Amino acid sequence: MSMLEEPRGGGACGFPSFLYPGQADLGSVLAEARRSTEEKAAEIVRLRWQVAEMAGDELAECAQEMAIRFASGGRLFAFGNGGSSTDAQEVATTFLYPAYGLSLPALSLTGDVAVVTALSNDVGFDVVFARQLAALGRRGDIAVGLSTSGGSFNVLQAFEEASRRGMLTIGLAGDQGGKLAGLGLLDYLFVIPSSSVHRIQEAQTTLYHVLWELTQHALGAVPAPQVHDAG
Template identity: 45%
Template sequence: MTQNPQSLVQEYVQQGIEARTAFFQAGSESVIEVAKLMAVTLVRGGKILFCGNGGSAADAQHLAAEFVSRFEMERPSLPALALTTDSSVLTAVGNDYGFDQVFSKQVKALGREGDVCVGISTSGTSRNVLQALRMGREQGLTTVALLGREGAAIQEHCDYPLCVPAQRTAHIQEVHIVIGHLLCGLVDHFLFEAADQLQPYL
């Protein structure tokens, strides 16, 4: 029997609510901790690097733009880069070294000790994201991962894994962008509204 469109909509929405609720019941404190870490990094003159594939590449660009332009308040531009945007670098590294290294080469070239590298992977298994986080650790960056499912191999190679316990890729991506927006808003809060809360970290 064919499912009717209204039930498809309701099922999809309910699954999305469940995915968001499941993550934030366990992970809200981790999101706040990562936001404080990012704010401290920016205070110290560091930057945030984002990477991911497909829809996660779009999220990387989206979040970098929120930092560089603005999120919800007028404030100075904040240094962030999406490692998904330079087609010449991506194709040169992909051609000469393989697709697994398209982000790690950029982390090695652009990352500095104290920066933050954020890898986004709904599967938790993206090898180029894994390599970027490994390189970040070698370079002295703090590594954060937005993951899905069980986080798989990547979870073992980052300092702050934020793993959405869902199976449907679309729902994982939806929660990832909620996490990303919260990070943007919380960083702004800690930098421009509640700077005293960063003192224990400085």
């Protein structure tokens, strides 16, 4: 999936026209920048509420299952590619070093460059996450995989390995879920209904922070999150 959003006219490669000097006066540039910012902000707010309406009950159920695993000594392993690699590291950090509540055992499989490059060079990038789960994962652990397209082969391979080991499997994808939607072995799959990589990743960030807070609540560490009317 391209890292550029779909073209909206104006500049080359789909970038807003206000990024190109000399194409408009200052007033027009500022107006376009404001319009673009307001449009994107409104879009992500709508998307977050849409996901909450579609998956709110499932998120609560998933958090309960995660809490059961953590209470029994389970650990969380997160993984993804590119921007989703950064998100995987944030998932692990959020659970392991929370601002409040319980510190829960979590590891990002993208964090150790030596391991990632050794597996990529010696075996193949397709198994860079699966091989780590084969070495570290056990029944009762949690596997959280992120992919904006839902089609990253190494993420699919990792979930297959996690499922074989009896781990709780949680996928985060975009658009219509891609190949993850047809995998048939995930315990939970949360799909962000958007074709924009930017909006998908923004909504996924909200989603995994909500999962963290609901898990903390299920463990009795924090009060239940308050839900406010969108209006």
